[in-house]
Amino acid sequence: xxxxxxVLRIVATKRTLPGALLPILHEIQEALGHIPPESVPLIAxxxxxxRAEVHGVISYYHHFRQTPPxxxxxxxxxxxxxxxxxxxxxxxxxxxxxxxxxxxxxxxYCLGLCAIGPALQIDETTLHAKVTPKKxxxxxxxxxxxx
Amino acid sequence: MxxxxxxxxxxxxxALGADSVAAVIAAEAAKHGIDIRLVRNGSRxxxxxxxxxxxxxxxxRIAYGPVAASDVRSLFAAGFLSGGAHxxxxxxxxxxxxxxxxxxxxxxxxxxxxxxxxxxxxAQGGGEGLRCARAMGPVEIVRAVTDSGLRGRGGAAFxxxxxxxxxxxxxxxxxxxxxxxxxxxxxxxxxxxxxEGDPFQLLEGMAIAGxxxxxxxxxxxxxxxxxxAIAALNAALDGARDWLGxxxxxxxxxxxxxxxxxxxxxxxxxxxRRGIVRAKxxxxxxxxxxxxxxxxxxxxxxxxxxxxxxxxxGHYQEFGCGRSRGTLPFQLAGNIKYGGLxxxxxxxxxxxxxxxxxxxxxxxxxxxxxxxxxxxxxxLPQAQFDTxxxxxxxxxxxxxxxxxxxxxxxxxxxxxxxxxYAMKFCAIESCGKCTPCRIGSTRxxxxxxxxxxxxxxxxxxxxxxxxxxxxxxxxxxxxxTPIPVLSALDHFSEDFA
Numbered sequence: 001x002x003x004x005x006x007v008l009r010i011v012a013t014k015r016t017l018p019g020a021l022l023p024i025l026h027e028i029q030e031a032l033g034h035i036p037p038e039s040v041p042l043i044a045x046x047x048x049x050x051r052a053e054v055h056g057v058i059s060y061y062h063h064f065r066q067t068p069p070x071x072x073x074x075x076x077x078x079x080x081x082x083x084x085x086x087x088x089x090x091x092x093x094x095x096x097x098x099x100x101x102x103x104x105x106x107x108x109y110c111l112g113l114c115a116i117g118p119a120l121q122i123d124e125t126t127l128h129a130k131v132t133p134k135k136x137x138x139x140x141x142x143x144x145x146x147x
Numbered sequence: 148m149x150x151x152x153x154x155x156x157x158x159x160x161x162a163l164g165a166d167s168v169a170a171v172i173a174a175e176a177a178k179h180g181i182d183i184r185l186v187r188n189g190s191r192x193x194x195x196x197x198x199x200x201x202x203x204x205x206x207x208r209i210a211y212g213p214v215a216a217s218d219v220r221s222l223f224a225a226g227f228l229s230g231g232a233h234x235x236x237x238x239x240x241x242x243x244x245x246x247x248x249x250x251x252x253x254x255x256x257x258x259x260x261x262x263x264x265x266x267x268x269x270a271q272g273g274g275e276g277l278r279c280a281r282a283m284g285p286v287e288i289v290r291a292v293t294d295s296g297l298r299g300r301g302g303a304a305f306x307x308x309x310x311x312x313x314x315x316x317x318x319x320x321x322x323x324x325x326x327x328x329x330x331x332x333x334x335x336x337x338x339x340x341x342x343e344g345d346p347f348q349l350l351e352g353m354a355i356a357g358x359x360x361x362x363x364x365x366x367x368x369x370x371x372x373x374x375x376a377i378a379a380l381n382a383a384l385d386g387a388r389d390w391l392g393x394x395x396x397x398x399x400x401x402x403x404x405x406x407x408x409x410x411x412x413x414x415x416x417x418x419x420r421r422g423i424v425r426a427k428x429x430x431x432x433x434x435x436x437x438x439x440x441x442x443x444x445x446x447x448x449x450x451x452x453x454x455x456x457x458x459x460x461g462h463y464q465e466f467g468c469g470r471s472r473g474t475l476p477f478q479l480a481g482n483i484k485y486g487g488l489x490x491x492x493x494x495x496x497x498x499x500x501x502x503x504x505x506x507x508x509x510x511x512x513x514x515x516x517x518x519x520x521x522x523x524x525x526x527l528p529q530a531q532f533d534t535x536x537x538x539x540x541x542x543x544x545x546x547x548x549x550x551x552x553x554x555x556x557x558x559x560x561x562x563x564x565x566x567x568y569a570m571k572f573c574a575i576e577s578c579g580k581c582t583p584c585r586i587g588s589t590r591x592x593x594x595x596x597x598x599x600x601x602x603x604x605x606x607x608x609x610x611x612x613x614x615x616x617x618x619x620x621x622x623x624x625x626x627x628t629p630i631p632v633l634s635a636l637d638h639f640s641e642d643f644a
Binding site: 018019020021022023025026053056057060061062063064079080081082083084085108109110111112113114115116117119121124125127128129130 | 158159161162163194195197330331332333334335336339371372373374399400401402403404405416417418419420421422437478479480481482483486487509510518522552554555556557560565568572575576
């Protein structure tokens with residue numbers, strides 16, 4: 001399978017790093033969008049770990065995903081500094097707006113934009129500050145128009 | 148001769164549209180046939196003015212802000228490249244009162260220097276600490292750090308020199324330097340600003356630590372929520388290999404676990420495992436990364452070290468009050484009018500920070516509560532705003548400065564809801580190793596829900612639960628979650644009725 005080839009190649013280049021598992025998982029997720037469950041036994045064998053250890057790490061960290069994400073990942077900050085300026089209302093609005101959408105909505109606990117909240121991030125590349133529900137809708141409209 | 152124009156590449160400026168401002172400035176300059184040098188600097192930390200565009204003039208750097216892409220054409224028409232008058236004209240950046248009233252040490256080059264250029268860093272006084280350290284012995288370096296009075300800026304405020312001394316005195320064939328850049332506290336961003344705005348200073352501090360304890364390998368563990376900081380550090384490392392000599396640094400990316408900001412959980416994560424807290428002792432200074440003696444410090448702690456070596460321990464020691472020496476980069480966040488980075492010596496009051504710097508709430512309503520020190524910090528009412536900002540004064544009122552994050556809330560906040568969130572956050576982020584934290588946090592959410600539902604007698608149960616968590620948890624996650632909960636309950640009991 002094509003995915004497993006990618007996984008094997010990544011493991012081969014990183015396996016000698018001290019504490020290699022997280023860097024390997026990051027690179028797999030960056031390449032494939034998620035960490036396919038069928039790659040777990042393979043990673044375990046190559047790193048001489050048990051499958052439980054690899055699965056444990058993947059499921060422990062909020063960042064790693066075992067299923068493919070939506071077309072874009074929209075992360076809305078739900079931490080205190082954003083709560084103080086309407087973050088909760090924004091998160092609520094986002095949930096309603098993205099129900100049934102092909103975009104993924106995730107909570108994030110702090111993007112380090114705490115003086116210009118509410119903040120959100122799209123796909124680890126784009127950041128937006130002082131996001132109102134109206135501004136949120138405009139951002140989502142643009143993502144949806146860009147098929 | 149070309150004019151140098153600064154448009155911040157800092158994540159906060161990007162979130163406010165700095166990339167398009169930079170692009171339009173470049174295009175407009177090209178259209179007019181003007182030769183400009185565009186530098187993507189860090190942020191000066193005045194976020195209400197971002198994107199803050201600066202222009203180099205004979206009078207100094209002149210600031211314009213907040214600049215939108217649609218303002219650029221009029222800026223060119225006003226002759227901003229030579230400091231021309233314009234509604235967004237702010238004057239000489241360094242003379243702006245908000246900056247002038249600060250005493251920036253660790254953060255003094257952020258927003259000033261070109262974070263991509265080692266040459267610029269060295270030209271602006273960087274590298275002096277490492278040069279001095281190379282001429283000193285390990286014991287001497289450790290003594291300088293100890294004498295400066297520097298305490299860990301991550302939150303625990305442990306004396307840095309004593310930690311380094313322990314690593315130096317522990318015999319081992321291999322030792323490590325680890326930078327904790329897992330800045331997960333809401334309301335904090337000073338680590339991020341330093342990594343993005345002056346990354347070489349962090350590298351220099353780590354290299355000095357390496358010389359001090361005999362380590363040649365360093366790791367920077369950066370949270371995955373900070374992709375721009377990771378990119379800035381990697382770019383800096385590319386240009387710094389020769390300068391760092393035989394000290395090697397690698398950037399490692401976290402994976403969205405708050406508890407990995409706890410040092411032993413961070414080490415577990417670096418070793419490739421779940422971020423589960425280790426029991427202490429042994430201390431990381433004796434058995435840390437891969438079982439070896441390890442210096443693990445926060446970004447600002449390492450960032451403070453080069454200056455201490457370059458200017459002497461006495462210079463740093465002169466700032467501050469009581470046993471809190473030096474400066475702390477405070478971060479004004481949440482519902483605040485003028486939010487951003489305020490590096491000042493210990494000794495100001497919280498009120499001065501909130502009103503003299505912060506200008507009160509962003510919403511214009513009265514401030515009601517302020518959370519200092521992140522999600523595990525206390526909620527303080529107006530009556531405590533005159534508390535002096537130093538470690539001991541805060542400890543005396545059952546609070547802490549933590550990493551210097553200050554989150555302001557106006558009078559629309561419901562404090563029982565904030566208390567519930569503190570428990571909920573602990574339930575989401577608990578590593579699960581100890582019972583008080585793992586189970587206590589979930590029970591805490593339930594009890595607060597019952598109190599909010601009208602069962603006032605449950606308050607006693609909540610206090611009892613907090614007592615168990617505070618005294619029975621393995622690390623700060625579980626033991627300090629009661630602090631925001633109980634401070635909300637004690638100071639804002641009317642919200643629990």
